[in-house]
Amino acid sequence: MTAAEWFSGDTEDTAWGFVQECLLLLLTLARHLSIELEVFRQSRAPSAAKLHTPEMAPPLPPDILSVTQQRTLRVALQSVVSLGLCPYLAPGVGVPLGRRSAFGAMVEKLVRGGAVSAGRCRLLITTNVLLQLTELSSLATLVFTQHLGDVMAALCQLGYQPHRAERGGSEEEETQELCAEERRSCREALRGLLGKVYQPIIIKELLILQGGSKQSGAVGSSRAALGSAPAWLRRLCGQLLSERLMQPSGVQAVVRAILEGGTGGESDWRKCDAVARILVACPQQSASADSYYRQVCPQILDLLHFRDKLTAQQFQRVATRAVLSMVQEKPSFAHQYLLTPLLAPLRCCTTVSDHTAVEEWELTQCVEDVYKVWVVGNSPSAPLLKALEEVLPVIFTLFCFTKQNVSHLRAPCQDTLLWYLSHTDTCVGLSVLRQLSGLQGQRIDAADFHFSPGSDGGARFISKESSSDDDALYEKLSEEQWRLECLMQLLVELKDSDLPGDFFLDLLRELTSWAAAADEVKTEEEELDVSTMTLLEVEQQLLGGAERQGQRLVLLQVLAVMVESLQHTVLLRKNTQVVDFIVSLIQRACVGLDQVTDPGLVNPVESQTLSMAMGLVATLLSGPQLGAEDYSSMSRLLPPLETLSQRHSDVVIQELASNLRTVIATHGAYWPENLTAAAQPSRNPETAAKTSSVPSSKKQKMQTAAYNSQTGPHSSPPDSNSPSNTRVRHQVSSVPAAARMTAQGGERNHGKTALCSSTKPLSDWLLKACDPDVPTRAFALRVLTQMMQDQNPEAVQAQDKVLTLFLENLEHEDSFIYLSAIQGLAALADSYPERILGRLLQDFQHGPSLPTSNKEHSLETRLKVGEVLMRASRAMGEHQLLFVHICVYMILQVRRFT
Numbered sequence: 001m002t003a004a005e006w007f008s009g010d011t012e013d014t015a016w017g018f019v020q021e022c023l024l025l026l027l028t029l030a031r032h033l034s035i036e037l038e039v040f041r042q043s044r045a046p047s048a049a050k051l052h053t054p055e056m057a058p059p060l061p062p063d064i065l066s067v068t069q070q071r072t073l074r075v076a077l078q079s080v081v082s083l084g085l086c087p088y089l090a091p092g093v094g095v096p097l098g099r100r101s102a103f104g105a106m107v108e109k110l111v112r113g114g115a116v117s118a119g120r121c122r123l124l125i126t127t128n129v130l131l132q133l134t135e136l137s138s139l140a141t142l143v144f145t146q147h148l149g150d151v152m153a154a155l156c157q158l159g160y161q162p163h164r165a166e167r168g169g170s171e172e173e174e175t176q177e178l179c180a181e182e183r184r185s186c187r188e189a190l191r192g193l194l195g196k197v198y199q200p201i202i203i204k205e206l207l208i209l210q211g212g213s214k215q216s217g218a219v220g221s222s223r224a225a226l227g228s229a230p231a232w233l234r235r236l237c238g239q240l241l242s243e244r245l246m247q248p249s250g251v252q253a254v255v256r257a258i259l260e261g262g263t264g265g266e267s268d269w270r271k272c273d274a275v276a277r278i279l280v281a282c283p284q285q286s287a288s289a290d291s292y293y294r295q296v297c298p299q300i301l302d303l304l305h306f307r308d309k310l311t312a313q314q315f316q317r318v319a320t321r322a323v324l325s326m327v328q329e330k331p332s333f334a335h336q337y338l339l340t341p342l343l344a345p346l347r348c349c350t351t352v353s354d355h356t357a358v359e360e361w362e363l364t365q366c367v368e369d370v371y372k373v374w375v376v377g378n379s380p381s382a383p384l385l386k387a388l389e390e391v392l393p394v395i396f397t398l399f400c401f402t403k404q405n406v407s408h409l410r411a412p413c414q415d416t417l418l419w420y421l422s423h424t425d426t427c428v429g430l431s432v433l434r435q436l437s438g439l440q441g442q443r444i445d446a447a448d449f450h451f452s453p454g455s456d457g458g459a460r461f462i463s464k465e466s467s468s469d470d471d472a473l474y475e476k477l478s479e480e481q482w483r484l485e486c487l488m489q490l491l492v493e494l495k496d497s498d499l500p501g502d503f504f505l506d507l508l509r510e511l512t513s514w515a516a517a518a519d520e521v522k523t524e525e526e527e528l529d530v531s532t533m534t535l536l537e538v539e540q541q542l543l544g545g546a547e548r549q550g551q552r553l554v555l556l557q558v559l560a561v562m563v564e565s566l567q568h569t570v571l572l573r574k575n576t577q578v579v580d581f582i583v584s585l586i587q588r589a590c591v592g593l594d595q596v597t598d599p600g601l602v603n604p605v606e607s608q609t610l611s612m613a614m615g616l617v618a619t620l621l622s623g624p625q626l627g628a629e630d631y632s633s634m635s636r637l638l639p640p641l642e643t644l645s646q647r648h649s650d651v652v653i654q655e656l657a658s659n660l661r662t663v664i665a666t667h668g669a670y671w672p673e674n675l676t677a678a679a680q681p682s683r684n685p686e687t688a689a690k691t692s693s694v695p696s697s698k699k700q701k702m703q704t705a706a707y708n709s710q711t712g713p714h715s716s717p718p719d720s721n722s723p724s725n726t727r728v729r730h731q732v733s734s735v736p737a738a739a740r741m742t743a744q745g746g747e748r749n750h751g752k753t754a755l756c757s758s759t760k761p762l763s764d765w766l767l768k769a770c771d772p773d774v775p776t777r778a779f780a781l782r783v784l785t786q787m788m789q790d791q792n793p794e795a796v797q798a799q800d801k802v803l804t805l806f807l808e809n810l811e812h813e814d815s816f817i818y819l820s821a822i823q824g825l826a827a828l829a830d831s832y833p834e835r836i837l838g839r840l841l842q843d844f845q846h847g848p849s850l851p852t853s854n855k856e857h858s859l860e861t862r863l864k865v866g867e868v869l870m871r872a873s874r875a876m877g878e879h880q881l882l883f884v885h886i887c888v889y890m891i892l893q894v895r896r897f898t
Helices: 014-043 067-086 104-108 115-134 139-161 172-177 180-198 199-211 233-244 249-258 266-280 287-306 311-327 332-343 344-346 362-376 382-403 410-423 427-435 469-493 499-526 535-566 575-595 604-621 628-647 651-666 685-693 697-712 725-734 762-768 774-789 792-799 797-810 815-831 834-847 855-897
Strands: 449-453 459-463
Touching: 067 104, 067 115, 067 139, 115 139, 115 180, 139 180, 139 199, 139 233, 172 797, 199 233, 199 249, 233 249, 249 266, 249 287, 249 311, 249 628, 266 427, 287 311, 287 362, 311 332, 311 362, 311 382, 332 344, 332 362, 332 382, 332 459, 344 362, 362 382, 362 410, 362 459, 382 410, 382 427, 382 449, 382 459, 382 469, 410 427, 410 834, 469 499, 469 535, 469 762, 499 535, 499 575, 499 604, 535 774, 535 855, 575 604, 575 628, 575 762, 604 628, 604 651, 604 697, 628 651, 762 774, 774 792, 774 797, 774 815, 792 797, 797 834, 815 834, 815 855, 834 855
Parallel strands: none
Antiparallel strands: 449 459
């Protein structure tokens, strides 16, 4: 029996004697189970297998232990480890018994390691016996599940602890050192153990060994002043951990070792960040940084592809943080081994090759990885933005494709695009938007390929089928239009960003530059001598002209789609953007001055645009609170306003431009009397000239009408009790009576609007209510409505005329007019409900009763009357009981009509 070589029967150490007996019994058990297992395997010959029916359970092998037997064996193993292994470990090696349990602390006090030489021999004997037990699978499970860390600690100490001579030990200790063969066998046993056991468990035990005990025992105890693990053990564990990490699936094993068993709480997320930092740091044992990152980076990317919910969240956090950290700390390695492989499927969609086709699973995985790293990671940096910018046209094309189909890739593509546009610099963002809109550069070089629906809801990048030239042209045009619509949908989502407005203003500036260069291009074409040019030069000249014309058309198309799709709150979010918009309009007008040869031939559209721009300038200047920053931003208007004041053919425009320039230059210290009224836009170009010629006392009254018309012909005036109407009234009361400062007064005075302080007779307002100019008529209707609400005696006497006037204007096609008439009729019905409601009910039931009514639009007029009835009944409230017969009849008629 081989145990006789180490067994000592005459030992005086009772604990060690007990350990020897246990070791003999364990070896006997292992040998017996091995013999029985061999006999069992030989008995299961093919002939014996025929005696068993399919219903019979297979016989259990003899090494399967019962629960009671396993419990007994665990107690024996715990006794061997507690008495024959742990007491002989060096301080700081492994977890001492006193740190494990109260029972372990008691055992540690009772047991002493004995002489140093005897301790090393006993440790070697116990470790060898435990390793022999692990050769049998049933016993190995019990040993490794309970005492793996102790066995590893013993092997590390036996195989790698420095000699006593190196540490300055005595001569007796030096003579009792293990021989080289024993140390080598312990090292080999450790290596075999590390490769045989589940790697996350090995890594976890190595981390425990490397950390050692962080506390110190009581003074005078056997483990006093433990401290951390010895330096040699820390170096050894670091080397072994690096080897585990650089093996296949080593990154996953490290992550599992640290994160397995977590609940996804805050502490787990901190662990994820710590693991990411470990992965990014190149270990000292690595041959080179390049070889380390070449092996580890692909494994980091593999962490993004787990499907289990909790595991996927933790692994993705580790991978994302590792990628972001590497991009910041090791940009060259990150680009070579992380970003390039990650974006490879999208890059394939931009290059033409024999293997351009990209499968669905590749695109899906790539898009999801990009979303996890860029959007979820949300750590914008220059290298990340630059890498994403290169494949952004492909992502946008894929997004446009998903908008035409049901695909799970739509959301990650949209979020990725919005993330990039929200975090990139303005200049780069404008360049990208120009590229996506077709104004700059090529989108995809692989023109013979396109995206096609995948079988799992994704997309594939495959070759196109050949088609005729007409079909190809139609597909190209429809695709460009669809891309613009999709781009507008993205810009709508950027509500809190200035990028849409900046892009819009950039396009307007380019449009102005095109207009400014038109004369030069025309002059060059006229002076071009074709006779002196070769055919190639002529062709290049013609192609250049066609390309410029195409660019202009694309620019106009993008501008048209933006104006149609985006609200003004998205296009012009800030005052500075409004100022830039006005600057572009006025500069465009200045360019038009150079192109007009005859001062009498003025484009009415450009004239109206210029009037609107200058009206906007006056509106901004009339604001209640303007600071130095506002005037500083408006200082860009000074050069174009000076050009208009000197070169425009209209004297009124010249005077207005000069006045605006003066106000801006003096920061509002000087305010001309006729500035506000003259700055208002009008539908009729002649109106501005008429306005400028009337006395200044009338200009204030006309100003309110002009400002009420700024909402446009299709905007509806809000209800008098609504919050929006309060805002409109505030604007009407503040803007026309904007602060003025004359050269003598030195103070600004705020006046009331003409709506509240009119001294004109009723006849004038009735006449203005028939004026063909929409703003004038609408303002007159509102004044008449105010008079009826204030019970003006003259208006009360002429209520029949006012009623007829309101009913006539109710049929007007302009919403600003008929909505003002609806407001007036509602005011009349509130003052004289019985008489007015009866007339309205008659018109609602039988159609308009006026002789001048248009019978073809009877339905529209009845709907408008119904709106008046609804407002009137709502305003009456509890007073409906006084006119119950009218109200009940009205409700029945409206119900019947609907």
